Amino acid sequence: MTQRAKVAFIGTGGTISSVGRDSLDLLDYTATGTRLEAGAILDAVPEARAVADLIPVPFRAVPSPAIGFAEWRDLVLLCERLAGDHPDLAGIVIGHGTATLEETAYALGLTLTVDLPVVLVGAQRPISALSSDAGLNLVAALRTAADPASRGRGVLVVLNDEIQAAREVTKTSVARLQTFRTADFGVLGQVDGPDVRYYRRAERQHAPGTPFDIRGLSALPRVDVSYAHADADGTAVRAFRAAGARGIVSAGLAPGMTPPAEAEALAQAAAAGIVVVQSTRAGSGVVPLTTRLRECGILSADNLTPQKARILLALALTVTADPQEVARIFATF
Structure with a gap:
């Protein structure tokens, strides 16, 4: 048997x-x-x-x-x-x-x-x-x-x-x-x-063997999601900064844009040392790393939804705060 x-x-x-x-x-x-x-x-x-x-x-x-x-x-x-x-x-x-x-x-x-x-x-x-x-x-x-x-x-x-x-x-x-x-x-x-x-495999790396060990942690670094919409003026971004966010994910308008006042608030957050990642509320597709994002120091979430970009950014911040290293992590996982 x-x-x-x-x-x-x-x-x-x-x-x-x-x-x-x-x-x-x-x-x-x-x-x-x-x-x-x-x-x-x-x-x-x-x-x-x-x-x-x-x-x-x-x-x-x-x-x-x-x-x-x-x-x-x-x-x-x-x-x-x-x-x-x-x-x-x-x-x-x-x-x-x-x-x-x-x-x-x-x-x-x-x-x-x-x-x-x-x-x-x-x-x-x-x-x-x-x-x-x-x-x-x-x-x-x-x-x-x-x-x-x-x-x-x-x-x-x-x-x-x-x-x-x-x-x-x-x-x-x-x-x-x-x-x-x-x-x-x-x-x-x-x-x-x-x-x-x-019929197929997912190509990105996954556990076990990742650098993210949460077994001894009491919490993840604070990462918030700012949802973009017409007339968004950056109020949420400023509130997240005041609350102590170490990272912010922008759920932007497709293909990864925000209204001007929101964009300015995100750029200011990045300049202040907060890791900012641009995602999109569209739910599909890769956010291109445009000249504007590069000049502002904002990273691309690749094709991750905002809620998943938040998880990866929080985990990334447990091992590094270097934006270049965070970008590598987003390209890996």
Whole structure:
């Protein structure tokens, strides 16, 4: 008899764990405050145990807007402990709310210390809902984590039968099941029933082996995102400076521009020693490093969304404040 792969399932809460008032409660289910821990989620999806030998790991049961750096650090440590306690572990799946799933995935993709497939999974409909996607998403994520072909590909995100790269994927719709998309490059692969199929690899470097070690940190350097819009006058940028920001990401107008007063405030911040990175609110495409940006000392976020550029900039600032080195990091990760 072929031995099944061993996969750990960490539950952090989110829609995939949520129980609404009834099966038609698709939108206001958080009002009940009921979220299942990891073991209870697996009990609610008995098909999951047919996929792999599962280790349920309770963590927190919260909505994903409550997840940030402290949870990322604790997940890094937890994954490290699980790998040490279970040398035969094939992979780890983390159940997560979709609101910040892409941020947790990218943060872990830069900071994990384990050389195992780590897959984040969520749901657009609560586990209690009619036609919930929670169960099948979970099964697909477990199959992905258990598959040897998933090793060495960085942190993965699996929903709607699609496998996406943590760096590239973003949530694009409030309620549709196909919400997670990679605008520029598309999926890495697909899960078709029992088959995990890959078609490409993400090229940027990822954990393990990055220079970013957050295990002993109490917080990341403060980095804020300034959202550009018509008539933006730099008030937010000045407020972030006053709050002690060491870095600012500009979510600029495509292709990476801001109104004049906002541009002046960003240039002043860069001149004052704050590392400023220009991203775009468009959600797709590379911000060109124009003459204006170079003259102001502002860096390009490459094609990272503002929320992911914020994570990489904060991590970069844990190892360097040299803008040239930060630029190299953005070209690497």
